[in-house]
Amino acid sequence: MPRGLRGRTVAAALALVATSGCTGGSDASPGVQPTPSASSSGSPATPDPWPGTTAVPGDPAHAVSPPGPLRDPLLPADLLVYSQQPLSPRTVARVARLPGVGATEQLSLAQVGIENRVITVAAVDPATYRRFTPVTSARLRPVWTRVAEGEVAITPWLGRRLADPGGVLRLGNDSDAPGVHVGALAPQIPRVDAVVNERWGEDLGMRMGNALLVSTGRLVAPQRVRPAIERIVGDQASVQILGPDLDTSVRQTAFLTGGSVAQSVGTFSYVVLDHGRIAPDPAWVAANIRTEEVPILGRVTCHRVMLPQLRAALTEVVMDGLAGAIHPDEYAGCYYPRYIAGTTQLSLHSFGIALDLNVPGNRRGTVGEIDRRVVAIFKKWGFAWGGDWAWTDPMHFEMNALVQPR
Incomplete structure (x- = not known):
């Protein structure tokens, strides 16, 4: 049985309606009608996408402190700095002090292969990362309580397609990849498909702190801030504008994690070509x-x-x-x-x-x-x-x- 699931049955999962927005500060979520849940946090939840499975959710071996009420204003996720290696505290501080930067959030990013589909997983602090996500995710505290308890939040379409009938998602195609229960189906920021807490990120072998979210707010265009960030990070990272379409103007990173096969494959950067093709780093190919x-x-x-x-x-x-x-x-x-x-x-x-x-x-x-x-x-x-x-x-x-x- 996958690590973290031994000794417990499958929990009820949380399905959310995908909308967008960047205002608000309460834990109420418009357009979502809560119903009672078996959540150990006591928070309400919406209907279970895996009906008929019941248990107490959570993974004590990977639990972190639960998030409190959302008190900070919600912010758009405008730019993503992504490196193959952890970003230094000095680099993060310099970006945060730039004119036009309203807020930053450091996180960890990696990819896992599931049924030939490579999805991006973020390891985050659920208490602070939530305010950069779409409003229906940010304002519903049970999503982030479940992440803090050691479960995964994943975008609705992928979650229903990739989780097993009991609502467990194996983070990697490796036979020894860990299984994590899906605690929430919730919209995420662009380029991120699934979210776990930082304790899971460490056990998955992610390079902790290798990414930085940047919000420029409503008055400053991300395009104005990007050149200054690029000067700070240099060649160590890509700086991409987040939106509905992939920013093909910057170098992307493929960092496969989730088991022994993933570790042996190696990490590469790549540029996007036409017709869905990519050009990996020639050194990795060689x-x-x-x-x-x-x-x-x-x-x-x-x-x-x-x-x-x-x-x-x-x-x-x-x-x-x-x-x-x-x-x-x-x-x-x-x-x-x-x-x-x-x-x-x-x-x-x-x-x-x-x-x-x-x-x-x-x-x-x-x-x-x-x-x-x-x-x-x-x-x-x-x-x-x-x-x-x-x-x-x-x-x-x-x-x-x-x-x-x-």
Whole structure:
């Protein structure tokens, strides 16, 4: 059972209506009708998106002090400073003193892979971060109480799609990635999909304090402040304007966390190209991406840590007389740096740790035609199979464990 869930059943989750706004200071939330909840905080909650599951929520091993009433005014999240390494106190202080900067909030950012979808997780102080979020999230205290208690708040669409039937979200595609109960479905700031508290951030191996939210308020345009922030942070961080669309003018960061596979993949920066493609840092590509010969498929291009396991799996497929079950002409590749179509979320193909086999007969949403004996061999060699997902993708295999070929 995932760490933090042992010894407790699944809690009722909190669903919120997504709206936007940047004013107010009470804990009431317009447009949300509270109903009684089993929350250990005693706070009201809205209807459970996983009906029929009941328990006392919270994870004592990851709990922090609960937030009090919201007394500070709500602020827009205008700019995001994001670095691969923690931002120094001096850097944060210099940004906070700039003319036009109304408020700042330091937090930690990283990505986790879930069902081939790489989502961004923020580790925050729930008491202070909340005032930068949309009004229905900021003003409803149970959201931040649940985060303080050790649960995760995630955007509504992703939460319903990625959490298991009991409302547990595994933070990473690794077999050893921890599971965290979804305490709230709540809108977040742009570029952030899920929020946990700082104690969870430390256990996830996040680089603590590697990001800074900046609010310029209503009277100063973020574009006026950005050049001064860029001069302060230099090459150590990107400074992007937050809005409904991705700021493609700046360098982005991919920092995969959540387990042993994520740790072995490495962190890279990238720039956004056209048609959803990205260009990772050439130094990361040179150090990690390899083109090698493997059985059945021939020459493939993947991350170096995956190639030995892929070769071992395909060798066993051949030895078991199943080579004909994999069609080389229907192989759709491994390393493909891109966003998932129609989103600004990376695919695990961008890291070179996923591959697609026998594409025509194994489309998304189907049970797939791939031989289940081949699937069993791939699982043995440290691969998860997309056919096991709630929304199936039976062509898809992704590395989820480090297995040493002998």
